[in-house]
Amino acid sequence: MHLKDKGSALTAVMLLAGFLFLFIGIYRGESIIVFEKAVNICLECIGIG
Amino acid sequence: MxxxxxxxxxxxxxxxxxxxxxxxxxxxxxxxxxxxxxxxxxxxxxxxxxxxxxxxxxxxxxxxxxxxxxxxxxxxxxxxxxxxxxxxxxxxxxxxxxxxxxxxxxxxxxxxxxxxxxxxxxxxxxxxxxxxxxxxxxxxxxxxxxxxxxxxxxxxxxxxxxxxxxxxxxxxxxxxxxxxxxxxxxxxxxxxxxxxxxxxxxxxxxxxxxxxxxxxxxxxxxFNPISAFKYRINTDKCINCNMCANICKMGCNPVENPNSMECIRCGKCRSICPEEAIEYTFFNSHKNR
Structure with a gap:
């Protein structure tokens, strides 16, 4: 396989893996944890908690 | 120029x-x-x-x-x-x-x-x-x-x-x-x-x-070395003037490594290059200026 094609294949595999991970994360409910953290003021982030 | x-x-x-x-x-x-x-x-x-x-x-x-x-x-x-x-x-x-x-x-x-x-x-x-x-x-x-x-x-x-x-x-x-x-x-x-x-x-x-x-x-x-958006040096054009390395505020040398982990793709090196030898690619499709 040409080096350029190998690079493209790697990029495609990485993107597929990324979307797979993302959907697994959503399925596991991780986005809800992110949401719950983000809609409340994060006291640690602002230096109070 | x-x-x-x-x-x-x-x-x-x-x-x-x-x-x-x-x-x-x-x-x-x-x-x-x-x-x-x-x-x-x-x-x-x-x-x-x-x-x-x-x-x-x-x-x-x-x-x-x-x-x-x-x-x-x-x-x-x-x-x-x-x-x-x-x-x-x-x-x-x-x-x-x-x-x-x-x-x-x-x-x-x-x-x-x-x-x-x-x-x-x-x-x-x-x-x-x-x-x-x-x-x-x-x-x-x-x-x-x-x-x-x-x-x-x-x-x-x-x-x-x-x-x-x-x-x-x-x-x-x-x-x-x-x-x-x-x-x-x-x-x-x-x-x-x-x-x-x-x-x-x-x-x-x-x-x-x-x-x-x-x-x-x-x-x-x-991800910089493998990302879809990359820089590459056109060696036919590059005259090794080192202007790109001198202008880079992140301390990169694009000629040595155009996809350094420190490169933030600000594009200063591309702008300063007198021969337009630094090109970028996206999904390996070559783009010029």
């Missing part, structure tokens, strides 16, 4: 500013001293943008990562790992150069004219590894292992280090919200001290936070 050494900086700063406004578009939050609580807050922005900024309409990926792996339910975040893989594979540290509000903040500070500017110093190269240590220790290990009695960890990077949180969240919320004002203590002072240090250093050194501290930059840097 004499070229403008600021290159495409003006265009880049416009993109940075527009992106900062889009991702912090909840203007009413700055008036009320409250944060946005809409549904898109479960989505992350690519850059370092505190979700406790009154204007923030989405989440900070570093904060979100610590929130998930610090929860008692999960010790690995597929959601955030997937997000990093997608963004990193597409853009690498292009995010740092174009889509990070805290990067824009440092860029602007570095424009303050000062005779005493430092491009490189003795421990510069070694200090670049500090951001990987901060990523592993403060963003990953501490939220997982230092927990309360129910197994809930804290976002230690946000709590102890992140100056973006102080700038975007801490300062406006404390200024606008009386309850927050009354709760200010030592930690707030410590975080303000870090922010002031970053501000002063940013005037002297180009993007010190990105170079030495930022865990998000550390993550994206791992």
């Amino acid at each position: 004499v070229k403008n050494k600021n290159g495409n900086d003006g265009f880049r700063h416009i993109i940075q500013a527009v992106w900062t406004l889009i991702t912090n578009a909840y203007i009413i939050g700055f008036i009320r001293g409250k944060i946005y609580q809409g549904k898109i807050k479960n989505v992350c922005v690519p850059g370092l943008n505190c979700y406790s900024c009154p204007g923030a309409v989405a989440s900070c990926p570093i904060g979100a990562l610590q929130a998930v792996i610090g929860s008692y339910e999960y010790k690995f975040s597929f959601y955030i790992a997937g997000f990093f893989i997608i963004i990193g594979t597409l853009m690498g540290r292009f995010v740092c150069g174009y889509l990070c509000p805290f990067g824009l903040f440092q860029d602007l500070l570095n424009k303050i004219p000062l005779k005493f500017k430092i491009n490189s110093f003795k421990y510069d190269k070694i200090l670049r590894y500090l951001k990987y240590c901060i990523l592993i220790i403060f963003v990953i290990l501490m939220p997982i292992f230092i927990t309360d009695i129910i197994g809930q960890g804290f976002p230690w990077f946000c709590k102890l280090i992140c100056p973006a949180g102080t700038l975007e969240g801490g300062l406006p919320l404390v200024a606008l919200n009386d309850a927050m004002k009354s709760a200010v203590g030592f930690l707030y002072g410590w975080k303000c001290f870090i922010l002031i240090a970053v501000v002063i250093l940013s005037v002297i050194i180009y993007r010190p936070f990105c170079k030495y501290v930022c865990p998000l930059g550390a993550i994206y840097s791992l």
Whole structure:
């Protein structure tokens, strides 16, 4: 396989893996944890908690 | 051919500013001293943008990562790992150069004219590894292992280090919200001290936070050599004049390594090159100017 094609294949595999991970994360409910953290003021982030 | 050494900086700063406004578009939050609580807050922005900024309409990926792996339910975040893989594979540290509000903040500070500017110093190269240590220790290990009695960890990077949180969240919320004002203590002072240090250093050194501290930059840097967006040197055109290496404020040498982990894709090297020998590719499709 040409080096350029190998690079493209790697990029495609990485993107597929990324979307797979993302959907697994959503399925596991991780986005809800992110949401719950983000809609409340994060006291640690602002230096109070 | 004499070229403008600021290159495409003006265009880049416009993109940075527009992106900062889009991702912090909840203007009413700055008036009320409250944060946005809409549904898109479960989505992350690519850059370092505190979700406790009154204007923030989405989440900070570093904060979100610590929130998930610090929860008692999960010790690995597929959601955030997937997000990093997608963004990193597409853009690498292009995010740092174009889509990070805290990067824009440092860029602007570095424009303050000062005779005493430092491009490189003795421990510069070694200090670049500090951001990987901060990523592993403060963003990953501490939220997982230092927990309360129910197994809930804290976002230690946000709590102890992140100056973006102080700038975007801490300062406006404390200024606008009386309850927050009354709760200010030592930690707030410590975080303000870090922010002031970053501000002063940013005037002297180009993007010190990105170079030495930022865990998000550390993550994206791992993707720079393999990302879809890449630089490449046209060796037929390159005359080895070294102008690209001399202009680079991140200390990269594009001729030696056009996809260095430190390159934030600011494009200064491309702009200064007299032979237009630095080209970029996206998914290996060659683009010129």
